[in-house]
Amino acid sequence: MCNAFGLKREIPAATKRLIRQRCGFGCVICGLGIVQYEHVDPEFKNAKEHDPEAMALLCPGCHNKVTTGMWSKSRVKLAMRNPKCLEVGYSREFFDSFQNHPALRFGGVLLKNCQTPIQVGGYPLISIKPPEGPGAPFLFSGTFTDSKGEVTLVIEDNEWKAYTRSWDVQVLGPRITIREGHRKIHLVLKANPPDELVVERLSMLLAGMKFEANGDLLRVTMPNGVQNDFTYCVADNCQVGMAF
Ligand SMILES: [Zn+2]
Known part of the structure; x- marks a missing residue:
């Protein structure tokens, strides 16, 4: 599946790793370690490339709040400047109980x-x-x-x-x-x-x-x-x- 600019949904592995490294391996907002890759600015539909500097890691919960419009994109952009994991030094998540x-x-x-x-x-x-x-x-x-x-x-x-x-x-x-x-x-x-x-x-x-x-x-x-x-x-x- 491609967008109007012919960009495929699939992100190259090396780009994904750069995004992980920039974000400290977890959600830029809350620091959870189970994540999805999000085109922040421009959004995927307007993107001509998978630019690691314009993308971020978000956990499914935070991602959903942004895509449903509950939270603004500017909240993500603010978090990208100071990712939670880099601030605290780790990404985190719970195993099953x-x-x-x-x-x-x-x-x-x-x-x-x-x-x-x-x-x-x-x-x-x-x-x-x-x-x-x-x-x-x-x-x-x-x-x-x-x-x-x-x-x-x-x-x-x-x-x-x-x-x-x-x-x-x-x-x-x-x-x-x-x-x-x-x-x-x-x-x-x-x-x-x-x-x-x-x-x-x-x-x-x-x-x-x-x-x-x-x-x-x-x-x-x-x-x-x-x-x-x-x-x-x-x-x-x-x-x-x-x-x-
Ligand atoms: Zn999160």
């Missing part, structure tokens, strides 16, 4: 019914708190660092925050993909609702240890160079699932 004890697939390891699925250097890397009352969800928290040891994504009581200092954060369907550079994926985290999170890809340095996940393999390289590979491992009903 975990009514059952959430499970974590971490490369080749399935961790379920563990209070601390992964512990590194005596500290919980991933932890799960029981519901605070009847009908309340389990609360999942965790931290991910990139291959240089910089924190890129934290999960605090089921809310994820992706820091804007990353090169690229892309949310497509249930997957959050974080890249350190061109073709350099550091994390693919997939929500598998209602009760599972899956680390499909990972390249993480933490406490001198290298954690690499790819599909059904988790490789942990210790500071002394010793490698441990984990495939099809299950930790069920332990206080601590894995400790390094």
